[in-house]
Amino acid sequence: MKYKMHTLLVLCLVIAGAVFAGGCLSADKDDDLNNVGMTSFKSEKELQNYLENSGSLNYLSSTSSASSSDSSAKVTAEVPQAVMPEEEADIAVNEAGVSGGGEYGDYSQTNVQIAGVDEADIVKTDGKIIYYTPNLYYPTNVTLHNDSKYPYYTYDTYRMTFIINALPAATASIISNITETGGSLYLADDLLITISTAYKESKIIAYDITDPAAPKVAWEQEYEGYYVDSRLIGDKLYFVASEYGGILPLTFMGRELAYSDCYYPYGPDIIRPDADVTYFITKLDTKTGDNDKTIALIGSYSTIMFVSGDNMYLTNYYYPDTQLMYLDFVESNGSNYLPSDTMRYIKKVMGYDLSTRIKYMAVSEAVGNYTTNMTEDEYTNFSESFYKDYNAYSSALIIEAEKTTITKINLETFDVASGFVPGRINDKFAMDENSGYLRVISTVGDNYRTEESTLRSTVSILNAEMETVGTLDNVAAGEYIQTTRYIGNTLYLMTYTDGDPFILIDLSNPESPSVLGEMKLEGTYSYIYPISDTLLVGFGYTGDWRDWRTKLSLYDVSNPENPVELDVFYFNADEYVSVYDYHGFTWNAARNLMIVSGSDTAYIFEIKDNEITLMKEDIHKDSYVVRSVYIGDNLYVFSNLEIHIYSMTNWQRMNTISIEQPVYPDYGTIYPTHDDPIYPTRDEPVYA
Template structure:
C-alpha cells in the first residue's frame, strides 16, 4: 500500500485505542463517542526516505550547510512521514539550496616552516637486536598506543609527560628524559606513533570562540573541542623538538599510520544555531577548511566526522569532513578506511510508523467486510482526513459490537500477533550498522561507497578486507513481546554491494569475539557455553564448516598459525541455582586442522572469580611471538576477605604478568610470573604492556618497567617512572 495515500491517519488510536474500544464495548458498557484526532495531525506532512542510498554530495556553501541542518532539525520536531522500510518506497533526492556562496570562514595562508628532510640513506641499525611492536589487527597498519618501542628505546606518554627510556641493553637501561607538553589542565596525552626518529603525539584540547546570533548584538560563547596531532623529532633524545602541531576541530576518535602517513578521525557536534565547520590549523597559524560531504538519508543526530591525512616527513596534509552520525568503530586496511556506526532513525519515523502498522498489520486481521468498508472510506477523495478517521473508527466499533466475547478475544489475539510480527520486521529493517568506505593513498582521500548491514558490531575485529571483498560479522537482536537474537556474516563487494550472507548463526546467543584469517572466520558466541565456530569465506557464500562447544568464552582471538588459534577470555561453570558463574581468565589453544571437528589442544585458567586481564578489552595489551614462543598477558587478581567480626577489609591485589611458552605440542607452559604490585588497596593505574628487545622481556605498568631474561625469566633490571621530587621541564 502506498503510504502517501495514508496521510493524516494515525494508528496510535488504532493500536493503543483498540484495547480501549474493547473495554468500552464489553457487555457491561455502552458504545462511546469515537476518539477525536487533533486537527493539527492532518497538516500536510513531508515525505522523506530512510532507505539506504549510495549518493554522496558536497556542500557548496556555508549557507547551504546551515539550511540543510535547519531543515533536518525541523523534521525531528515536526510531524513527518517516512517511507516504510517494510513496504519500500521511492528515494527522494536532497533539496537544492542556493549555492555559490563561499564558506563564511577566514582562510588566510602564511608560509609554513619546513620539516627537516628525512635521510633515506641513514646508517643501518642492523647491529641492534630484533624487537616486538604493538599488537595490531592488520599487517602494515599501525595502531596508536601509549607505549611504542624500537630496537633500543621505549617511549611512554602518561598525563602530560613523555618519558624516553634507553631500554637496550637491559643491564644499563635508564630514563634519558622525562619532559612535559604544555596541554590544558585536566587533559592527558592519549596515544603516540613512532616512525624512525619521529613521534606523533595525540591529545585533546578545548577552544572558546564567540559569535553573534543572527540579528543580535551580544556575543555568545561556544566551546569547541580540538584534537592535536604533534610531530616531534626525537633524534636528539635529550632535546626533542616539536616540528608540527596540527589542531583539528572535534574529539579524537581513532588513528592509523601506514608507511609515513597518519590518518586521524575526529568527531564534533554540529552546533545547530551556527554550525562550527571543522578546521585544521597549524602552530604557524595556517588554516585548512575541508570540503564537507553529506547524504540524503535523515539522521536523528548529526555530527561532523573529519578524516585528516598528513605526512610525517613531508609537508603534505589533506582532510575531508562528512556530515553523518558520530563515527563509531573503524577498520583500516592498507587501502581503505571503513567508518561505522549504529543507524539512528529520526524520532518522527516511529510516530508515523503506527500509521503504517495499522493499515498493514491491523486492518488485514479484521473480518473481510470491515476491511472492504475501510478501504472504501480511504479511497473516497471527497472526505477530509479527519472525516476518514471518524468513519474508520465507527467501522471498528460496529465490527466489535457484532462479535461475541470469545470471538472478540480471538480477534484481538490475532491482531496482537500481527502487530508482533510487523514490529519484529520493522526492527530487522531499522536495527542496522552503517558502513562508509573511504579510499586512501598517501594523503589522498576518496569517498567510495556507503552501505547498511543488519545488526550491530562487537569491535574492530568484526570487520575485515580481503582483496576486493569486505567481510563483516554482526549480532541482530529484537526485543518486544517476542525476543530474538542471532548472528550474521555478510560479504560486500568493492562498492559495498552485498554479494553473500550467512544469517541466524547461534540463535539466542551473541558474538563475544571474531577473527578473520584469510578465507576463514573464527567466531565465538556465548550464552551458557562457548561455541567456537569455523566459517568458510573462500567464496561469496559463507558457510559453517565446524564448531566446538566448551565451557567459558573467549573475548579475544589471536592467530597462532594457519591451523591454530589462541583464545583469551573467561572460564565459567554452572552454579547450584542453574545459572552461569564467571571464574578466572581462560587461555585456550584451538586446533582447526580438521575444520569440521575443531579441538581445544590445551587450556589454562588463571586465578578465581574477580581475576581479569586488559587483553579482554584491549588487544594491544597482549604480546605474542610464535618464533620466540612467548605469550605475555597482564593479569589483575583480587581477593576479598572479611575480618572475624565480618567487617570489610581492604582487598589483596596482585598485579603483574604471566609469561608462557606456547607451541602445538606442549600447549601452554608457564615460564614465570612477574609481579608489579602485590599488596592491599589499589595502585595507580596507567595500563599494562609487554614487549621484547633481543632476548629480554620488558613489562610495563603504572610506575614500573621490569626486564626479565626470556630464557629463564630471571630479573635483569627495573626502572621506576615517577619521581615526584624532580622538576619536569616542558618541551618548546
C-alpha cells in the first residue's frame, strides 16, 4: 500500500505538467563524457524544443514570438583552417600595451591583457586631451512629491565625462563635458566612443572630438540587455551584451538573426552546462556605428570572455547533475544496501518517462522510508556503508565529468568552433593565444563533494580547430590557482596554499608543455606584470588575519629553472592596496616608474637596479584613487574628487583640478505637511 501511494504521488505530479523527457546515466555509461561543445540551431522548431526540454532554460524564452527569419538561409559556419605556428615575437616592455607616443612625448594607454586589443576604461588620452568619467552619479529630473503625509524626492541619475586640456600641465583644465553617456570609453581616431551601462539608457554614442571643447554626436546605437564587455581592434568595436530571459525574438541592435546564428551548449545527460543567460556578440564599425554582424550564444553568469587579436573565446562550465548521479548509483548499486521490494519499486520508477526531478523525489522518499524504522545503530551502519560508497562514486564521477567548453569566434568572419578542457577556468588571465594555439589552465576537483587531495590543475593547448593537442596534468596538485600570466611561450603561475609556489611552465612545444622551474614564496599574489624580458613584478598579500600586509615583489626570471625574488616592498599594515582592477596599474618604462592606485593614495615606485624604491605618495583626502596617466614629464592622478598633476622631474605638484560633485536633494529640509498627529492619540486605534 505504501508504494501504491508513492506511485499515485508520482502520477499526480505528471498530470500537473511537471514532466519532460528525462534520463539517467546508464550502468554501462553509454554517454560519452567528452561529447560536449556548442552548436547552432537549424530551425525555430529545434529552438523551441530546446527551450522546452532544457529545464532551467525555459525562462530564456520570452512571450514574444520567434523571429520570422528564414532558418534555411544560413548554415553552421565552417571551422577556420589551422594556423601554422610562426616565429615567436620578442617580448616587448609594453607587453600589455600601456604606452604610446605623440608630438608631446610618450603617454600612457590603458593597461590591457593583450597588446593591440584595447579595453574600455574610465580614462583615455591621446597625449594632449584626457577624457575622464569618475564614478559619480549626478541627479536629474528631481521631483518633490508633496502629496502625502511624508514627502519624498524622486530623481534619475547620469554620469559625466569630463574633457581636460592636459597641456601645459600647469594650466590644465576642464574644457567641456558630456552628460548623455559615460563610464566605458574608447578613443578611435577623432571619435570618443562612450558606452552606457545603465539598463534604461542602453546606448553606444560616438562623439566627434575634432574640437574637444565642443564634442558633437557622430552616431549612436541603442542596444538591448545589459552591457557585459567590449574590445576595440582597429576600426572595429566588438561589443557583448547579455539578456536574462530574452532569447526570443532573435533580434539585436535592429539586426534579425537566423537560427543558425544562435549557439547553445550540448552534452550528455549526466553533466549539464550553466545556461541561464543569452550573450549577443556584435561587431560594430566605429566610423559609422553600423552593426556588421551579430551572433547569440547561450551561456551563464559564470561565462568568461577572453579576446586575442584574432578571436574571441567564451566559456561554459559543465558540472555533474547530482540528482542523476544519485539515481544512477541507487539503480546500479542499491541492491547492496536496500531490500528487494524497495529496489523493485525504484526500478519501476526509473522505467517511467519522467523528469529527473520527479524520479529523484520518488527514489529519495523510498530510501528514506526504508530507513525510517531503523534503530540508531542500524541507521548508523546503513549510512556508513551507503553514503560512504555514494560519496566515493560521486567524487570520482565529478573528477571525470567536470568540463568547461570554450567557444571560439573568429573576429573577422564570425565563424564558430568549440572545444573543451577538464575542470573549471579561473578567469580570463587563465587563457592566451599564441601562433594559432589557445593555451588554457584549468582546475579539476574544486568541489565540496571532492577531497582536497583530488585538486589539481591541467594545462591544455588547443589548435585552430579547438582540438586538444597537448596537455600537462597534475600541475600544482592539491593547490588552488591564485594568479596566472602568459608572456610569450611561458606561463607564470602562482598558487594559494602553504608555501605558495611560483611555477614557470614552458609552452614552446604545443604538443608537450613542461615545467621549467619553481620557487616557494611568502604570501599570495593577485597580479603579475612584466617590466622587461627578464623581470616581473608581483602584487599580493602576506601574513594571516592578525598581521595581514600588502607586498610588492620583483622577480628575475632570466633563468627559468631558478627564478629569484630580488626585492620586496611591504606596505604598512593599515594600508589597503589592491590591483584587482588592473586598469589602475601604470608602468612607465622610460623612467622605470610604476604607479599603483590604492585606496586614497597613489603609490609611485622606481624599480631600478634590482631594487624597489617608493618615490612618492599622492594622498587624496576623502576619495579613492582610481587611475593614473602620464604625458611626457607629467603624471596625472585621478580620484572622484580631484586630479593631481605632478612633475616627474622633481615630484612637485603643479596643478589640481577639482571634479564637480553631485548635489542630491536635502532630505533634512523636508518636514511633514499633514495636520494629523504623527503618532496616534489615546482615542486612535494602533494597528500592528
